[in-house]
Amino acid sequence: MNVSADDVREVAVRARAAAALLAPLPRAAKDAALIAMADALVARTPDILVANAADVTAARAAGTAAGLVDRLTLTPGRVAAIAAGLRQVASLPDPVGEVLRGGVRPNGMELRQIRVPLGVVGIVYEARPNVTVDAAGLCLKSGNAVLLRGSGSAYRSNTALIGVLRDAAASAGLPADAVQLVPGTDHESVKHLISLRGLVDVVIPRGGAGLIRTVVEESAVPVIETGVGNCHVYVDAAADLGMAVAITVNSKVQRPSVCNAAETLLVHRDVADAFLPRALAALAAAGVTVHGDDQVRAAAGAGAGAGFAPAVVPVTDEDWAAEYYSLDIAAGVVDSLDAAVAHIRRWGTGHTEAIITGSLPAARRFISTCDSAAIMVNASTRFTDGERFGFGAEIGISTQKLHARGPMGLPELTSTTWVGIGDGQLVE
Amino acid sequence: MNVSADDVREVAVRARAAAALLAPLPRAAKDAALIAMADALVARTPDILVANAADVTAARAAGTAAGLVDRLTLTPGRVAAIAAGLRQVASLPDPVGEVLRGGVRPNGMELRQIRVPLGVVGIVYEARPNVTVDAAGLCLKSGNAVLLRGSGSAYRSNTALIGVLRDAAASAGLPADAVQLVPGTDHESVKHLISLRGLVDVVIPRGGAGLIRTVVEESAVPVIETGVGNCHVYVDAAADLGMAVAITVNSKVQRPSVCNAAETLLVHRDVADAFLPRALAALAAAGVTVHGDDQVRAAAGAGAGAGFAPAVVPVTDEDWAAEYYSLDIAAGVVDSLDAAVAHIRRWGTGHTEAIITGSLPAARRFISTCDSAAIMVNASTRFTDGERFGFGAEIGISTQKLHARGPMGLPELTSTTWVGIGDGQLVE
Numbered sequence: 057m058n059v060s061a062d063d064v065r066e067v068a069v070r071a072r073a074a075a076a077l078l079a080p081l082p083r084a085a086k087d088a089a090l091i092a093m094a095d096a097l098v099a100r101t102p103d104i105l106v107a108n109a110a111d112v113t114a115a116r117a118a119g120t121a122a123g124l125v126d127r128l129t130l131t132p133g134r135v136a137a138i139a140a141g142l143r144q145v146a147s148l149p150d151p152v153g154e155v156l157r158g159g160v161r162p163n164g165m166e167l168r169q170i171r172v173p174l175g176v177v178g179i180v181y182e183a184r185p186n187v188t189v190d191a192a193g194l195c196l197k198s199g200n201a202v203l204l205r206g207s208g209s210a211y212r213s214n215t216a217l218i219g220v221l222r223d224a225a226a227s228a229g230l231p232a233d234a235v236q237l238v239p240g241t242d243h244e245s246v247k248h249l250i251s252l253r254g255l256v257d258v259v260i261p262r263g264g265a266g267l268i269r270t271v272v273e274e275s276a277v278p279v280i281e282t283g284v285g286n287c288h289v290y291v292d293a294a295a296d297l298g299m300a301v302a303i304t305v306n307s308k309v310q311r312p313s314v315c316n317a318a319e320t321l322l323v324h325r326d327v328a329d330a331f332l333p334r335a336l337a338a339l340a341a342a343g344v345t346v347h348g349d350d351q352v353r354a355a356a357g358a359g360a361g362a363g364f365a366p367a368v369v370p371v372t373d374e375d376w377a378a379e380y381y382s383l384d385i386a387a388g389v390v391d392s393l394d395a396a397v398a399h400i401r402r403w404g405t406g407h408t409e410a411i412i413t414g415s416l417p418a419a420r421r422f423i424s425t426c427d428s429a430a431i432m433v434n435a436s437t438r439f440t441d442g443e444r445f446g447f448g449a450e451i452g453i454s455t456q457k458l459h460a461r462g463p464m465g466l467p468e469l470t471s472t473t474w475v476g477i478g479d480g481q482l483v484e
Numbered sequence: 485m486n487v488s489a490d491d492v493r494e495v496a497v498r499a500r501a502a503a504a505l506l507a508p509l510p511r512a513a514k515d516a517a518l519i520a521m522a523d524a525l526v527a528r529t530p531d532i533l534v535a536n537a538a539d540v541t542a543a544r545a546a547g548t549a550a551g552l553v554d555r556l557t558l559t560p561g562r563v564a565a566i567a568a569g570l571r572q573v574a575s576l577p578d579p580v581g582e583v584l585r586g587g588v589r590p591n592g593m594e595l596r597q598i599r600v601p602l603g604v605v606g607i608v609y610e611a612r613p614n615v616t617v618d619a620a621g622l623c624l625k626s627g628n629a630v631l632l633r634g635s636g637s638a639y640r641s642n643t644a645l646i647g648v649l650r651d652a653a654a655s656a657g658l659p660a661d662a663v664q665l666v667p668g669t670d671h672e673s674v675k676h677l678i679s680l681r682g683l684v685d686v687v688i689p690r691g692g693a694g695l696i697r698t699v700v701e702e703s704a705v706p707v708i709e710t711g712v713g714n715c716h717v718y719v720d721a722a723a724d725l726g727m728a729v730a731i732t733v734n735s736k737v738q739r740p741s742v743c744n745a746a747e748t749l750l751v752h753r754d755v756a757d758a759f760l761p762r763a764l765a766a767l768a769a770a771g772v773t774v775h776g777d778d779q780v781r782a783a784a785g786a787g788a789g790a791g792f793a794p795a796v797v798p799v800t801d802e803d804w805a806a807e808y809y810s811l812d813i814a815a816g817v818v819d820s821l822d823a824a825v826a827h828i829r830r831w832g833t834g835h836t837e838a839i840i841t842g843s844l845p846a847a848r849r850f851i852s853t854c855d856s857a858a859i860m861v862n863a864s865t866r867f868t869d870g871e872r873f874g875f876g877a878e879i880g881i882s883t884q885k886l887h888a889r890g891p892m893g894l895p896e897l898t899s900t901t902w903v904g905i906g907d908g909q910l911v912e
Contacts, residue, residue: 076829080852159874165863167873174885175855253700257885272681276701278886299908306910401504423903424508427603435593435906444911445595445902446587457602457685457899458706459887471885474873475851478863480727482734483872 059240064248067236068255071176071201074233078199079173081230083150086197089228090146094139096224097189097217101135107216108185115183115209128183128210138189141449145193148448151467152199165478171470173199175257178238178249179451180271182263183207188217192235194451196225198469201234203256205249208241243270250275257471262452265379280460282452285315285407286379287437290396290422291335292413293326299434300331300412301338307410307437309342313381315453316408316440320376321387322396325351328389333358340367344383347371351389376403393418397425404428406455408440429455429462487668492676495664496683499604499629502661506627507601509658511578514625517656518574522567524652525617525645529563535644536613543611543637556611556638566617569877573621576876579895580627593906599898601627603685606666606677607879608699610691611635616642620649620663622879626897629662631684633677636669671698678703685899690880693807708888710880713743713835714807715865718824718850719763720841721754727862728759728840729766735838735865737770741809743881744836744868748804749815750824753779756817761786768795772811775799779817804831821846825853832856834883836868857883857890 078086097104108130115125151171158168177200179191188204195202206214214237222232238249250259253276260280261271272279289307291300307318323331332355339346348356348368356368368387375386376399390396393411400409410432411422419433430440440462442450447465454460460468506514525532536558543553579599586596605628607619616632623630634642642665650660666677678687681704688708689699700707717735719728735746751759760783767774776784776796784796796815803814804827818824821839828837838860839850847861858868868890870878875893882888888896 076853076855079855080849161872161874165867169890172852172855273704278706278884280886296908302908302910310911419905421508423901424600425504426901427504427507427600428901430902430904433903433905435904435909436911438911439593439904439909440902444589446589456706458708461900462597462902472889473851473854473856474858474868474890475861476858476863476867477847477861480724480730481863481867482730483738483864483866 058242059245059248061248061251063239064245065252065255067203067238068176068249068252070233071203071236072255074231075173075175075201077231078196078201078234081199085229086150086199087146089196089225089230090142090193092228093193093221093224094142096220097135097139097142100220101132104135104213104216104220105130105132107212111210111212120209124183128185128213130185130213134186138186141186141190142193145197145449148197148466150197151470154467156472163478163481165476165481167474167476169472169474171467172473174469174471176201176203176255177469178203178205178256178259178277180205180246180249180259180261180263180267181207183210185210185213185217187262188214189221190449191451192218192221194449194466194469196230196234198466200469201236203236203238203249205238205246211241246271247274250277253277260452280452280454280464281456282454282464283315284379284405284455285317285453286320286377286403286405287316287318287408287410288320288322288400288404289318289410289412289437290322290393290400291324291327291331292393292411292415292418293324294415294418295327295331295412296414297327297331297334301335303410303412303434303436304335305338305342308339308344308385309383310436310438312383315379316438317381318410318437319378319380319385320403321385322390322399323387324393324396325389325391328355332356336368339385342383344385345369347375347384347386349388352387379405393421394425397422400426400428407453408432408437410435410437429453486670487673487676489676489679491667492673493680493683495631495666496604496677496680498661499631499664500683502659503601503603503629505659506624506629506662509627513657514578514627515574517624517653517658518570518621520656521621521649521652522570524648525563525567525570528648529560532563532641532644532648533558533560535640539638539640548637552611556613556641558613558641562614566614569614569618570621573625573877576625576894578625579898582895584900591906591909593904593909595902595904597900597902599895600901602897602899604629604631604683605897606631606633606684606687606705608633608674608677608687608689608691608695609635611638613638613641613645615690616645617649618877619879620646622877622894622897624653624658624662626894628897629664631664631666631677633666633674639669674699675702678705681705688880708880708882708892709884710882710892711743712807712833712883713745713881714748714805714831714833715744715746715836715838716748716750716828716832717746717838717840717865718750718821718828719752719755719759720821720839720843720846721752722843722846723755723759723840724842725755725759725762729763731838731840731862731864732763733766733770736767736772736813737811738864738866740811743807744866745809746838746865747806747808747813748831749813750818750827751815752821752824753817753819756783760784764796767813770811772813773797775803775812775814777816780815807833821849822853825850828854828856835881836860836865838863838865857881
């Protein structure tokens with residue numbers, strides 16, 4: 057479905073008007089709308105499933121991979137879970153109005169910095185209908201109007217879901233245009249969206265690296281880059297090796313398809329001989345293919361002599377750069393902590409790096425030099441997640457340095473305003 | 485002077501290496517370098533003045549306006565003042581390492597969010613040699629390497645200043661490449677700089693609207709937009725009219741050439757007859773030309789009958805959009821507070837808006853609906869300034885919503901990292 061730039065601009069203009077109405081709303085009004093939306097999703101589940109079934113049938117006919125079809129598919133249980141997510145967002149504190157800094161200036165003027173909505177938030181995402189509702193709920197709670205540009209293969213599902221959400225918002229007295237679908241399913245509609253500087257305040261791309269790169273490179277609207285993760289586990293000379301094996305395996309295999317899974321293992325040379333045979337055995341037992349440098353492969357050979365033969369294939373530069381999202385891991389031996397950090401700075405994506413060490417100086421050095429969104433000391437890389445950080449909900453994980461870095465919850469969907477209150481103060 | 489993309493890339497690569505060394509430095513090391521820089525500027529003032537004189541002579545020969553030549557010109561007193569600015573930055577707290585949020589998760593993992601340097605900061609600015617040193621000082625204090633791309637007409641001055649700063653940094657044990665001049669004086673060198681995504685973490689354009697627009701539209705590097713201000717003063721129905729006159733005049737005339745000066749006056753119709761004659765007389769007495777709508781011009785006519793004849797010329801859409809930076813102000817009468825906010829949302833740049841009112845509901849409504857970086861209640865628009873907010877120093881005033889909004893001091897030159905510290909925690 058092709059749409060013109062004017063079609064997309066028109067929804068953005070309506071979103072801007074809705075945003076002006078949302079900004080001053082108190083929490084109670086927004087929570088009532090979120091609850092109404094949750095109720096409506098459950099009540100209108102049959103309509104939603106009919107629309108979704110059409111998307112699923114088309115995806116199957118197009119030969120879409122089973123995993124992707126599964127993520128696209130809705131069931132009564134899944135719709136109920138999505139509705140429960142909205143109720144959970146309703147239970148979270150409202151970030152709008154939070155005072156971040158404040159005081160009284162020497163001239164008697166009160167000055168405070170408060171959180172305010174961003175305004176209009178655009179989300180470009182993959183064929184996951186749950187994201188449609190999650191993103192709408194988080195944006196509404198933070199006082200933002202949202203423009204949802206989901207995958208074309210979920211277009212019927214998204215149309216149905218957004219229709220339900222809009223009706224519910226209106227029934228709760230909020231502007232229906234607080235939640236809108238961006239028309240169009242081709243790449244042009246994304247390009248129209250990211251050209252609307254001044255109408256759209258931020259665009260958040262979610263999904264594959266290619267989509268994110270396109271949006272980042274071409275957008276005139278400010279972008280928050282999310283979710284690309286080439287995460288490292290570094291086993292320091294002072295590591296507890298049993299802990300290091302457990303964290304390596306957990307970081308790699310607990311859920312390999314996500315951005316906070318580990319993709320590279322770096323081992324200090326002083327513990328390589330003691331650590332590698334145990335780690336390779338554990339990784340092999342978990343079904344992981346290791347792509348190792350010469351020293352790792354030598355350790356695998358030694359391990360073979362000791363009774364097991366883990367599969368270690370030669371590592372290449374492509375492996376160091378890879379976000380496998382699969383049961384593969386690159387592995388190498390480094391001469392020092394600083395060499396590990398240099399490797400991470402060269403090949404990493406600035407998502408999450410873990411160090412396993414009992415040394416406080418080593419931990420401090422790693423934290424202060426790694427330059428990533430999250431650093432885990434003696435803990436799994438998999439903890440970098442809004443839910444696990446206690447945010448209650450997450451719109452994505454930022455790997456950029458401006459505005460928000462790491463898991464983004466409701467506060468990260470706000471901007472700030474400085475408010476000065478006086479009784480006639482003038483500048484001299 | 486033309487330079488290639490590779491020339492600019494080379495300085496950025498060096499900056500990146502320097503940034504890795506700066507990140508873990510404690511405050512004392514950075515402050516010592518700032519003091520060494522200040523000392524060196526004073527000691528080498530003669531060299532700096534020779535280079536500056538060549539720029540000034542060339543600028544005069546090129547017919548540059550006297551005001552711009554004045555901003556370009558250095559004297560022993562001005563160099564001493566610039567050096568004093570570095571000492572002041574040394575006296576400010578180090579933002580790096582500040583803990584913004586923190587606690588212990590249910591699984592025992594400590595989790596905290598800390599400030600870290602952005603990395604490499606590019607600044608593109610006008611022919612003001614003081615900005616060269618101010619920006620270098622603020623970036624160094626916040627642990628960032630800086631790439632300075634000043635105006636071509638200050639190239640000799642900047643080369644001399646940066647030479648002094650680099651020598652002093654090196655003498656204090658810091659990498660000289662913490663401070664670098666971007667080679668080249670043509671627009672291509674800016675384009676090269678803003679293409680270096682991944683090497684440069686943020687670009688901050690300072691100066692004219694044209695420069696800022698070019699950088700914002702063409703940059704692949706994240707940008708912080710600064711300093712464009714079409715600020716409004718709204719006189720509410722519940723205003724103290726004497727206060728309103730004083731704030732209007734102060735906001736307009738105290739320093740008209742800066743971004744936080746008022747450019748438009750909006751008056752609630754209920755007080756127009758009582759307020760406008762007084763305001764127009766005061767503005768006329770201060771030498772301000774008022775560009776008024778029909779009601780404002782009628783009030784001026786009534787004032788003429790009462791013994792004065794302020795100059796009120798008809799207002800146009802260009803006036804509503806104008807950032808005059810001169811002794812001109814657009815003025816109109818509005819039917820309500822909401823109409824004033826609608827006007828501000830339509831024509832404003834989101835910098836600073838003032839409301840004069842004794843009504844708490846009116847103040848609350850204005851604050852929650854205006855959508856600007858700063859809202860002043862019963863105070864001059866001119867207060868939106870890092871020094872006046874108590875930041876001690878300012879790199880610019882952001883009018884964008886992401887990352888930083890309003891005056892940017894040292895904390896705004898940082899990003900954040902999440903640090904999780906555990907004793908072997910795994911994700912289940």
